[in-house]
Amino acid sequence: MFTIGHGTRTTEELAGLLRAAGAARVIDVRRYPASRRHPHFSRQELEHSLPALRVAYEWRGEELGGRRTRRDSDGAGPGPTRHPAWRNASFGAYADYMDTPAFRDALEELPGDAAGEEPAAIMCAETLWWRCHRRLIADALVVAGCEVVHILDERTRQRHELHPNARVDEHGRPVYDVGVQRALLDRTPETVRSSGTTPPKR
Template sequence: MMAGMETLFTVGHGTSSQADFTALLRSAGVTSLVDVRIGPGSRKHPHFGKDLMAEWLPDAGIGYRWEKRLGGFRKLPPDSPDTALRNESFRAYAGYMRTGDFLAAAAELVAGSQAVRTAIMCSETLWWRCHRRLISDHCLLLAGQPVEHLMPPGKAVPHVPTKGVRVLGHELRYDVAG
C-alpha cells in the first residue's frame, strides 16, 4: 500500500432503512457515496432509488453520485482468462475491469476518495457476493488503497484479495488455480 492512502469503504444497502443506512455510513465517517449499481433503483426499497438518494443523502451531509462505469452485470467475453472465478457474472466483470471505461472510472474513484471519505455502494449486503469485491481488489492491489467493507450494525471488515487473483502488469487476472 502507498503511504498515506485514505481507506475506501464499500457498503450494500440491502433492506436497510434510510436512518440505519445513514448511521452505518456515519459510523465510518463517510461523507461521499458513489453508487456502483448498473441500474440505480429499487422497487422493494424505493428510498434507495438514485433520484431520492440524491436528495436525502446530501440532507444528511453525505454527497451522492452514480457512477455507471463501475456498475455490474457485464457481458462475459468468450475468451475470458479469469478461470479462477467460478461465478460467470464475476468473470464477466473481471473482463470488463480491463476496459478503458472501467480504468478511468476506477482512477477517478481512487483520486476522489483521497479528498473525501468515500464509500462505494451496491444493493447486495454481503460484499463477497457483489462486484464491489472485484472493485476492491483493483483499488487494493493496483492502486495500493486500503479497502474496508461496512457491515451492519457498524462493523468494518478489511478487504482480503479474492482467491486466485494476481497482478499482471497494470491489470488483474483471476487465473491462479488453487
C-alpha cells in the same frame, strides 16, 4: 475507501453507518439504481435524501456498475477470458469488463476520492460484499494501492484483501487465474474463509 450494501435498511440507517465509519460521500455503483421493493433507494430519492442526512451522493453505475456481459468487454481484446478462476459467470463477466479502458478510466478517479477531504463509500444493493461486484472493484483498488474497508453493520467492518486466486499482471491489474483447477470462487463462505476473512454471523 469504504464499501457498503444498502440491503433492507432505511435511508437513515444507511447514513448513520456511513457517518460512524467516517464516510461523507456515497458512490453508487448499481448499474440500474432503482428498487421496487425499496423505492427509497432509487437514484432520484437518494440524490435528495442522503444530502439531507449530511452524506453526499453520486451515481457511477454507467462505468462501474455490475450485470456485465462479454459484449460489455469488447475493449478487453479478443480471445478467451483472462480470468478462468471465476466459476460465477457474473463475476467472470465483470472481471472481463475490468480489462476495458472504460473501467480503468473510472477506477483512476476512485483512489482520489478516498484521499480527499470527504472519504467515500462505494455502494451497491447486496449487503454481503463477497456476493457483490464490489469485491472485484475492491480488488482493483487494493492493487492500485488503496485501502478498502467493507462496512457490514454497526459493529462489523472488514479490511479487504486481494483474492487468493488473483495475481497482479505486468500492467498492475488483477488477473484471476491462480489455482484454476482448485478454484471455488462460487462458494462464497468458503472463499471468504480461505482469504483470511470470516463472514459475520447472520
